[in-house]
Amino acid sequence: MxxxxxxxxxxxxxxxxxxxxxxxxxxxxxxxxxxxxxxxxxxxxxxxxxxxxxxxxxxxxxxxxxxxxxxxxxxxxxxxxxxxxxxxxxxxxxxxxxxxxxxxxxxxxxxxxxxxxxxxxxxxxxxxxxxxxxxxxxxxxxxxxxxxxxxxxxxxxxxxxxxxxxxxxxxxxxxxxxxxxxxxxxxxxxxxxxxxxxxxxxxxxxxxxIIFTGQKLHGDEIVKQAQSYIESNLDEKISVEELSSRLAVGRRNFDRRFVKATGNTPIEYAQRVKIEWAKKAFENTRKTINEVMYEVGYSDLKAFREVFRKITGMSPLEYKNKYNKEAVV
CATH class of the missing domain: 3.40.50.880 (Class I glutamine amidotransferase (GATase) domain)
Known part of the structure; x- marks a missing residue:
């Protein structure tokens, strides 16, 4: 035994x-x-x-x-x-x-x-x-x-x-x-x-x-500014090159610092922030998939679906139907 x-x-x-x-x-x-x-x-x-x-x-x-x-x-x-x-x-x-x-x-x-x-x-x-x-x-x-x-x-x-x-x-x-x-x-x-x-x-x-809140328990002020910008501009298609330039940091150094501070690349972080906002919209509103997609800066439905599924394990429609009873009715 x-x-x-x-x-x-x-x-x-x-x-x-x-x-x-x-x-x-x-x-x-x-x-x-x-x-x-x-x-x-x-x-x-x-x-x-x-x-x-x-x-x-x-x-x-x-x-x-x-x-x-x-x-x-x-x-x-x-x-x-x-x-x-x-x-x-x-x-x-x-x-x-x-x-x-x-x-x-x-x-x-x-x-x-x-x-x-x-x-x-x-x-x-x-x-x-x-x-x-x-x-x-x-x-x-x-x-x-x-x-x-x-x-x-x-x-x-x-x-x-x-x-x-x-x-x-x-x-x-x-x-x-x-x-x-x-x-x-x-x-x-x-x-x-x-x-x-x-x-x-x-x-x-x-x-x-998962409810994504972002890693903020770090001391890198440049990365915190980048996080704040990403979270305040959901409807934009974020360019990491432009963001690092805005903060006067070289792209390679910016990527390295961002990953070290947050555990995500800048692109991954932006995706997670956008998808978290989209999840809440699907849970609490009657907005269509396309409406939510545009509000978080996506114009390609296929790309939005792929990112949403990668992060949540579900399609946008599956998620909406599961967590929003009014939407199903």
Whole structure:
């Protein structure tokens, strides 16, 4: 029998942390149950572990009891790390012992999966350096600033690299759990769990949920001026050459500084700003696709559709029909 350890962080948690712990436990328990119903033994022994006998959540309103000290677990096969508070510097102080234990287990052959902002724990332990990962899109800018050596793919719902799995935010941890059930059990067990828990199987993107705000937590004033110009001139077709000239910066240097500060090229940033505005227009107005397209500086419908789909994973019409009930009526 394999061993599954679900981490119970030492405080510094949210209600989402509890959801991750309970949801993951139930998902793998359901998978074990399905296997027993089909004449097989449990695949995993599931254990909650932390550094104390009880995990406190939401100012003590909730607690998780019967937690095994990680010091007593010398060998495990799979570790699940739930979400943490968004103030990671605070969270890291309370969970350093757990992070060290997770890193040691990974070196000993365990696989590790983080849910939502649980990726912060893995990054702090150096396990994600040079690797791709995902986390909640809302914390992407903060994550990049703290861990520049990690390749963050905020559009990905799940990443899978060298025995480390990460996922996007919110309750998408259930999609990661199903992904892991398929990997460790089999496809049919994953389908069963998806039907029992009523979670869509094979979801791979969180692009449609991202609200783009732009990385502003940097000290490059030239880039901030460029960002402000892009955001204030949505209806223009932005020329990066003209923009860099306006700010008296060479094009190559401007591109380099922009990417370093924001994580996007100037063109990508302009596209994301325009598409974010278009998304809100589709959600809240009865404007046609063409009307919105022109208002964000596009004149070619095919080009607009391609950029919109690249960023959101959906066509403009699909997005409008999904998020604007009045438009469908």
């Amino acid at each position: 394999k061993h599954l350890t679900i981490i119970v962080p030492d405080g510094q948690c949210t209600l989402s942390s509890v959801a991750c712990i309970v949801g993951a436990y139930e998902m793998f328990a359901s998978a074990n149950e399905y296997w027993k119903e089909n004449g097989k033994d449990d695949l995993f022994k599931i254990e909650l572990a932390g550094v104390s006998a009880q995990g406190q959540f939401h100012n003590g309103m909730l607690s998780v009891n019967y937690v095994s000290p990680v010091s007593t677990i010398t060998k495990t096969d799979l570790i699940l790390v739930p979400s943490l508070v968004h103030d990671f510097k605070k969270a890291s102080k309370g969970n350093q012992l757990l992070a060290d234990w997770v890193a040691k287990q990974y070196k000993n052959g365990a696989e590790i999966a983080s849910m939502c902002t649980g990726a912060y724990m893995l990054a702090s332990a150096g396990l994600l350096d040079g690797k791709t990962c995902s986390t909640h899109w809302r914390t992407a800018n903060n994550f990049r600033s703290l861990f520049p050596n990690v390749i963050l793919k905020e559009e990905n719902l799940i990443t899978d690299e060298n025995g480390i799995y990460t996922n996007g935010g919110g309750y998408s941890f259930l999609n990661l759990a199903i992904y892991l059930v398929e990997k460790y059990y089999d496809r049919q067990t994953a389908i069963y769990c998806s039907k029992i828990m009523q979670v869509e199987i094979d979801r791979q993107s969180q692009s449609a949920f």
